[in-house]
Amino acid sequence: MEEFLRSMNGKEAAVLGIGVSNRPLIGLLCKAGACVTACDKKTREQLGDTARQLEEMGVRLQLGEGYLENLTQEVIFRSPGIRPDLPSLEQAKAQGSRLTSEMEVFFEVCPCPILAVTGSDGKTTTTTLIAEMLKAEGKRVWLGGNIGQPLLSMAGEMKAEDFAVVELSSFQLMTMSKAPHVAVVTNVTPNHLDVHKGMEEYVSAKENIFLGQGKGDLLVCNLDNDLSAAMAPKAPGKVRTFSRREKVESGAWFENDTIYYNGTPWITREDIRIPGLHNVENYMAAICAAADYIRPETALQVAREFAGVEHRIEFVREVHGVKYYNDAIATSPARAIAGLHSFDQKLIVIAGGYDKKIPFDAYGEEACRHVKLLILNGATAQKLRQAVENAPSYPGCGIKIAEKATLEEAVQFAYEQAQEGDIVTLSPVCASFDAYPNFMTKGRAYKEMVSRLSE
Template identity: 55%
Template sequence: MTLRDYIESLRHKTVAVIGIGVSNTPLLELLLAEGIRVTACDKRSREQMGEQAEHLEQLGCELHLGADYLKDLDADVIFRTPGLRPDVPEIAACVDRGAVLTSEMEVFFEVCPCTIIAVTGSDGKTTTTTIIAELLKAAGKRVWVGGNIGHPLLCEADGMLATDYAVLELSSFQLMTMKHSPHIAVVTNLAPNHLDVHRDMAEYVAAKENIFRHQSGEDVAVFNADNDITAEQSRRAPGRARLFSRQDEVADGVFLRGEDIVCRSGGHERVVMTAGDIKIPGVHNVENYMAAIAAVDGLVPDEVIRDFAREFGGVEHRIELVRTYRGVRYYNDSIASSPSRTIAGLRSFHEKVILIAGGYDKHIPFDVLGPEIVEHVKLLVLCGATADKIRAAVENAPGYEPGKPEIRDVTPFTAAVEAARDRAQPGDVVTLSPACAAFDQFKNFAERGKFFKSIVNGWQE
């Protein structure tokens, strides 16, 4: 099916688009330009929508805004925004009446004419997705990047060629109702996350499995052999399951042997590069590269991979060196919105660090974070709704002694960053690695990271 075919299938139907955000705005404009009857629903008020509301109405869109934005929802086809559960009563009632529930990304899978490579996981998604996309580009491929990064791709599907590659980062929210899987799937790792939205860990894991559940026997799925959940998932892959591991040699996939990153396939193996070729710090980035190599094996020459790894400085907000100020290095790791991400960040440094942590409560346990902070942190600056929970996890950790690390609660956020600065000595590392989402004080992790960078870059020498 082409995008044109799909639009024609909507010609005599009513469509509701829930969430007037980044991914759905181009979709709305496309449907309205084609004369499709569309209702756009958003919990923001008309005042909050501003000129966007007027723009959509001028295009012929009916708007349902504000607290009751889902009241009287009725349509033949419903496009769900990723952050909204598919079983909210208003949507469930519509589906019971025969409505088709879908999303911008789900339709893209139906109409995309080229090879799709998609990445999910609790940590490492964006970096791994970026590495895969950039490696393909460096090998001369035409690449489209979308999902959680890049930009919405559905409206561009008719411009894609069969020889292109679409590289996507997919969240559990996008995957919850997905009925299609990519040609090449990557699951970086799985650990508790987003339990403020998912009912429990089982639902979260089940959502992630949709990235490979609907594959054919000809497709490929790449899994982390060192993660218990993903290792178990690999045994259920319908197609070819490839593994990557820092700890063990795998029969089909990529592994670390000493410093060598080795790719094994069909009984043959070769050294692709060494861990020392990777410019960005941290063992988790060795894992990200191994996952990417397993995904692009046969598509990208090894020398291209080596050359890229030596030059690629990483993705913004991911252990990003902001500046060295008075002998102290400041890192922006705002993407670390879960304990496992913060743990990976802490393990990237050889010295004990000054850690700024805390934020919105996603109801994730911090028990695993406590011992890591005791081992890797000299001063912990807490700020945000989860400060007390993180403090308790540290103080209850084995090996904790009062003052080791020293723990300070400082609000607001600017004061927390300044407190870290005031206590830092030349040679120290200060890292913003919150282990929490940003929603208690910021719109998202990117806004938090940019604000952190603006504070640090604003200091005069």
């Protein structure tokens, strides 16, 4: 870390995107003595106090529509949401600029083992479970990455005996060349096709989590998911797999409501506090990743105590015998389907949002089987309705569909229609960008709306 900071002294650096993950980076570069230009599509007015604070630190601002023009800095730090092959970035690289990111530099300077998780679904819960298991074993753990906590600014405090546990998105992995000591791929299903050029690019980005590994490193992948399973033969190092369907040669499997690791029972489904078979998969993935550092009783302790991550089938409250859940993280069909399978009854579901150009056919069929009332809102309402009505089991399945203009109207309608014993869940199937900055904001707005429902 000290070497990196010395290398930045006196250099010109550009930071693309003034979001949560890049603000600590900007501060770090300034302290190192770099000449920093912060670039963002937002205007000065939209940034508000942030613009003033950055300028007081000596940062030059490049804002508005042309924020990516004329990039000539020696080092350019890209935000995950900005494609690395934009013409302005290609031009900068051709002129000698080095394109990198906060996470890529962290991988270069981190002094301790990195355990990293990616996947289309389940990566936040799996990442958190690995961290919780290591902490319960008495290890010092640094949790971050796509999960919301940038880690580069903390690398100087890390010790060789610590563990860094990070969640990585496909956008972070697109240009990643270094790999973690332990890489986990929870599953790979169509996602983010509004940004990626297609599934081939999306899968290729996910593979970057392990392609740079050495023989002593470990890849953990889901044997039940075809795209994830296909990665195992490409691994340069050791491989562990997990499966709910079959016994595996090395890794974890689920049989008789019990998770076995290398033939030894570790935890039962009854031990796991958070609902859903998809969370059984998350536990299997976490056990495979952490097994070299923890005891079975430690995994059991976490299973019994861990109440889940916010926005992931999170219980909100009960009103008039109706239970309300927040599954705002369900921003893809696969994740939303997993949520539907987490309950033993038909649900009242609030869905809809921003269109990521993902097909909803599979969700339509599952909704017919698991939903009694589907309340749609947002930009994808019509596409979701069409997917349900085109499903083979739609005729006679009994599902009712309603459309509301806003999330608040949808919550109120669910409240009016629900009867004692019903379960209402926010499970968008889509991203939230049509009405909210992100799924966390949408989930908290939903919880606030539910909290105002009268007893």
